[in-house]
Amino acid sequence: MKPTLANGTRDFGPREMDNRKYIFSIMRKTFEKYGFVNIETPAIENNSTLNKKYGSEASQLIFKIINSGNFLSKIKIEDINKGYKNIIDNITKKGMRYDLTIPLIRYIVMNSNKIIFPFKRYQIQNVWRSDRPQKNRYKEFCQCDIDIVGSKSKVCEIEIILIISEIFHNLKIKNYKIIINNKKILESISRYMKGSIKENLIFITIDKVHKIGIKKILKFLEKKEIPLLGIKKLKNIFRIKGDNFKKKNILSKYLKKYKIGINSLNEINEIIKYINNLKIKNINIEFDHTLSRGLTYYTDFIFEIKITNIKESLGGGGRYNNLTNIFGLNNISGIGFSFGIDRIYNFMKEMNLFPHNNNNIKIMITNLNKKLLNFLIKILFKLRKINIASELYLNTNKLKKQLIYANKKKINYIMLIKEDKSIILKNMTTGEQYKNTFNNLIKTVKKMI
Amino acid sequence: MKPTLANGTRDFGPREMDNRKYIFSIMRKTFEKYGFVNIETPAIENNSTLNKKYGSEASQLIFKIINSGNFLSKIKIEDINKGYKNIIDNITKKGMRYDLTIPLIRYIVMNSNKIIFPFKRYQIQNVWRSDRPQKNRYKEFCQCDIDIVGSKSKVCEIEIILIISEIFHNLKIKNYKIIINNKKILESISRYMKGSIKENLIFITIDKVHKIGIKKILKFLEKKEIPLLGIKKLKNIFRIKGDNFKKKNILSKYLKKYKIGINSLNEINEIIKYINNLKIKNINIEFDHTLSRGLTYYTDFIFEIKITNIKESLGGGGRYNNLTNIFGLNNISGIGFSFGIDRIYNFMKEMNLFPHNNNNIKIMITNLNKKLLNFLIKILFKLRKINIASELYLNTNKLKKQLIYANKKKINYIMLIKEDKSIILKNMTTGEQYKNTFNNLIKTVKKMI
Numbered sequence: 001m002k003p004t005l006a007n008g009t010r011d012f013g014p015r016e017m018d019n020r021k022y023i024f025s026i027m028r029k030t031f032e033k034y035g036f037v038n039i040e041t042p043a044i045e046n047n048s049t050l051n052k053k054y055g056s057e058a059s060q061l062i063f064k065i066i067n068s069g070n071f072l073s074k075i076k077i078e079d080i081n082k083g084y085k086n087i088i089d090n091i092t093k094k095g096m097r098y099d100l101t102i103p104l105i106r107y108i109v110m111n112s113n114k115i116i117f118p119f120k121r122y123q124i125q126n127v128w129r130s131d132r133p134q135k136n137r138y139k140e141f142c143q144c145d146i147d148i149v150g151s152k153s154k155v156c157e158i159e160i161i162l163i164i165s166e167i168f169h170n171l172k173i174k175n176y177k178i179i180i181n182n183k184k185i186l187e188s189i190s191r192y193m194k195g196s197i198k199e200n201l202i203f204i205t206i207d208k209v210h211k212i213g214i215k216k217i218l219k220f221l222e223k224k225e226i227p228l229l230g231i232k233k234l235k236n237i238f239r240i241k242g243d244n245f246k247k248k249n250i251l252s253k254y255l256k257k258y259k260i261g262i263n264s265l266n267e268i269n270e271i272i273k274y275i276n277n278l279k280i281k282n283i284n285i286e287f288d289h290t291l292s293r294g295l296t297y298y299t300d301f302i303f304e305i306k307i308t309n310i311k312e313s314l315g316g317g318g319r320y321n322n323l324t325n326i327f328g329l330n331n332i333s334g335i336g337f338s339f340g341i342d343r344i345y346n347f348m349k350e351m352n353l354f355p356h357n358n359n360n361i362k363i364m365i366t367n368l369n370k371k372l373l374n375f376l377i378k379i380l381f382k383l384r385k386i387n388i389a390s391e392l393y394l395n396t397n398k399l400k401k402q403l404i405y406a407n408k409k410k411i412n413y414i415m416l417i418k419e420d421k422s423i424i425l426k427n428m429t430t431g432e433q434y435k436n437t438f439n440n441l442i443k444t445v446k447k448m449i
Numbered sequence: 450m451k452p453t454l455a456n457g458t459r460d461f462g463p464r465e466m467d468n469r470k471y472i473f474s475i476m477r478k479t480f481e482k483y484g485f486v487n488i489e490t491p492a493i494e495n496n497s498t499l500n501k502k503y504g505s506e507a508s509q510l511i512f513k514i515i516n517s518g519n520f521l522s523k524i525k526i527e528d529i530n531k532g533y534k535n536i537i538d539n540i541t542k543k544g545m546r547y548d549l550t551i552p553l554i555r556y557i558v559m560n561s562n563k564i565i566f567p568f569k570r571y572q573i574q575n576v577w578r579s580d581r582p583q584k585n586r587y588k589e590f591c592q593c594d595i596d597i598v599g600s601k602s603k604v605c606e607i608e609i610i611l612i613i614s615e616i617f618h619n620l621k622i623k624n625y626k627i628i629i630n631n632k633k634i635l636e637s638i639s640r641y642m643k644g645s646i647k648e649n650l651i652f653i654t655i656d657k658v659h660k661i662g663i664k665k666i667l668k669f670l671e672k673k674e675i676p677l678l679g680i681k682k683l684k685n686i687f688r689i690k691g692d693n694f695k696k697k698n699i700l701s702k703y704l705k706k707y708k709i710g711i712n713s714l715n716e717i718n719e720i721i722k723y724i725n726n727l728k729i730k731n732i733n734i735e736f737d738h739t740l741s742r743g744l745t746y747y748t749d750f751i752f753e754i755k756i757t758n759i760k761e762s763l764g765g766g767g768r769y770n771n772l773t774n775i776f777g778l779n780n781i782s783g784i785g786f787s788f789g790i791d792r793i794y795n796f797m798k799e800m801n802l803f804p805h806n807n808n809n810i811k812i813m814i815t816n817l818n819k820k821l822l823n824f825l826i827k828i829l830f831k832l833r834k835i836n837i838a839s840e841l842y843l844n845t846n847k848l849k850k851q852l853i854y855a856n857k858k859k860i861n862y863i864m865l866i867k868e869d870k871s872i873i874l875k876n877m878t879t880g881e882q883y884k885n886t887f888n889n890l891i892k893t894v895k896k897m898i
Binding site: 002003004005006009010011012013014017018021032033034035037038039040041042043044045046048049052060061063064065066068069070071072073077080081083084087088091092094096106107109110111114116118120121126128130139140148151152153155156158159162166274277278327328361367373374377378381384387389390391392394395396405408409 | 466495533536563565608615726826841
């Protein structure tokens with residue numbers, strides 16, 4: 001009888017909503033201050049659109065909607081006998097949004113004549129994935145993406161780093177690091193290793209180094225009977241330490257034969273220099289040549305936000321070339337960054353960074369006598385007229401019950417209105433009481449709020 | 450090759466998003482000022498929850514999600530042979546949110562121990578219905594609902610009418626009417642007619658009178674061979690005209706035998722009196738004893754927002770008793786109102802009520818020389834530091850192209866930065882130019898923005 005939530009989904013109650021809106025509002029304001037415009041796309045997309053990018057493994061995580069009406073009308077028993085995979089594309093034509101990138105690209109391709117390029121857009125919407133639920137992993141979750149599409153300028157990379165730093169400053173999150181790298185540097189490392197280790201293995205190795213550590217990686221490679229030269233080269237690469245400048249210099253020596261890697265190293269150096277020149281407090285950019293961001297569609301610059309002692313990043317992104325090609329629009333480069341809302345939320349909650357009591361009603365008027373209702377409604381109307389958030393207790397009830405309600409809702413002032421229409425204003429925190437005319441009490445309230 | 454939107458869905462571009470956010474922001478602020486708290490519920494609900502309320506016709510409009518993995522594993526060929534209806538409940542367990550009422554009730558039942566009653570909540574989220582797309586009807590659309598659950602006080606009705614009037618005042622919508630009625634009055638009318646017309650036919654008739662008019666209704670009834678007395682009674686009821694007070698008085702005479710109807714007439718009279726006492730500008734409450742709001746779950750007070758010459762209402766709602774019973778929580782009364790966002794949007798668009806240029810970047814810095822990049826980024830950073838929304842044109846490009854971009858994006862000021870780092874500020878609307886130091890130009894800009 002008692003209803004339940006669908007597995008892996010969540011309700012957000014009033015307090016959680018206040019906190020979530022606090023994060024979103026800071027993000028929106030900052031994006032708009034930087035010239036990003038907002039779009040929204042439907043939760044439902046054609047499967048033909050959704051299937052364009054994600055690999056077959058990801059495709060299995062897409063929620064598919066069964067065709068309305070008689071979905072079996074065109075299905076033959078022979079097809080059913082061959083298994084569910086044989087009929088799924090015929091009984092579902094639509095699915096639910098899996099990320100915000102494919103919808104962005106579809107939007108750009110469909111509206112390329114009216115979009116102002118370079119197109120700087122932000123989008124904050126839910127996505128759905130039929131993943132097995134785990135702690136802090138949900139089937140419905142919110143993504144917050146910014147992308148700049150149609151410019152190869154390095155200013156894009158700088159802009160997004162500046163946005164991150166301004167948002168984190170406004171959210172009062174300190175001690176975060178922006179880890180940066182470039183896929184072309186990884187490519188050059190892989191070329192440098194070639195001959196000693198298979199390319200595939202190099203990428204797997206780099207991708208895993210943060211998860212299992214260098215020692216285990218080296219042991220793992222020894223078991224694979226990698227020649228000693230390979231192990232030695234890898235050790236050299238992994239053990240490059242120091243500040244950004246030092247790491248860049250050492251790596252430049254190893255990769256000196258690979259122009260594409262050297263260019264990317266210089267580019268990273270330049271980006272760091274531009275930002276350092278601004279002397280921003282609390283910004284900490286770290287070049288890490290082992291950052292790989294999985295085997296995603298990024299082709300150049302990649303970055304991630306990390307907090308010490310927290311394994312998962314609070315956001316990540318990178319530059320992608322030719323992503324619009326999948327829908328026939330060629331030669332468009334873009335860069336995107338996705339903020340991990342749930343992780344940012346959890347971190348802020350843990351660090352007690354949310355404002356207290358930000359959305360509350362300031363005054364509750366008591367409702368002690370039915371005959372006074374007309375007067376009470378007038379007082380309520382006057383309070384709201386001067387923009388004081390206020391409530392009248394809805395039922396004529398015992399005072400105690402009304403005070404419990406106000407207390408639970410954290411309403412700080414009570415206007416106690418007696419039968420003779422005299423008004424007492426009570427501060428629920430300090431217990432102070434003021435008896436006066438309505439107009440004089442309003443002056444008192446305005447000073448205190 | 451070219452991708453398409455799923456049938457019946459929409460993208461919202463930057464301008465539409467600005468307008469939508471303008472509406473939502475006014476609604477949210479007003480709800481919060483009146484003590485309503487915000488919740489959000491998942492887009493996906495268990496079918497067992499979704500199927501609880503909506504009739505079988507509505508249930509067919511619910512988007513159903515196919516079970517992940519081998520959805521056929523427990524299905525027998527015999528079942529398939531009996532038709533799709535016989536297997537649908539076994540191959541889908543979840544569906545998409547169809548309205549905001551069932552999720553609210555599920556939320557209340559699941560959280561009844563921590564909710565502060567009376568529970569005043571607002572919720573602004575999308576819903577999905579597999580309706581045939583028509584003009585201004587979509588498969589994905591936004592609902593904006595407010596409900597007060599757990600109080601039978603008439604103050605609830607008054608509060609929601611006051612919210613409507615404040616929101617419409619802030620949106621600058623005039624000439625709207627709030628039409629009110631009570632289902633109990635309709636019930637009494639139906640009792641008054643009994644003996645002459647079947648009850649079923651009375652409700653159909655009342656529901657249709659606004660759509661096809663009184664004359665056609667009467668002709669339709671004549672064809673049904675209704676006795677003359679019935680037709681006469683209906684004519685009497687439908688032809689009651691005049692102001693609210695007059696209508697109430699005439700109707701009171703017809704319904705004098707039916708206490709429940711008389712009480713409801715008095716209640717409506719009282720609600721109107723309380724609100725009239727506040728002397729609010731532009732509020733227009735009309736009692737209409739033929740308002741029926743379909744055959745929905747409302748049991749008492751019902752209301753609707755109408756604009757002259759527009760057939761569809763801009764919102765509607767009413768009081769419902771015992772709606773939480775479906776999940777085993779008894780004796781809870783609530784009142785809800787749902788704002789029709791798309792219709793409000795379309796009306797405001799037509800009447801040109803949206804603010805112009807509300808979200809734009811104020812200043813664009815030109816990017817004419819790669820060597821200046823460091824300086825340009827510093828200027829950009831300084832502008833944002835003092836909270837001026839600004840952009841640096843991303844690519845080093847011809848001035849003309851940069852001005853076209855600024856023009857398209859409706860950016861009003863250009864900071865033209867020359868090779869010698871001298872700065873010219875140009876007002877793109879007036880053509881005025883100012884040449885000065887950065888600090889002096891900032892003073893100029895601050896005055897003008």
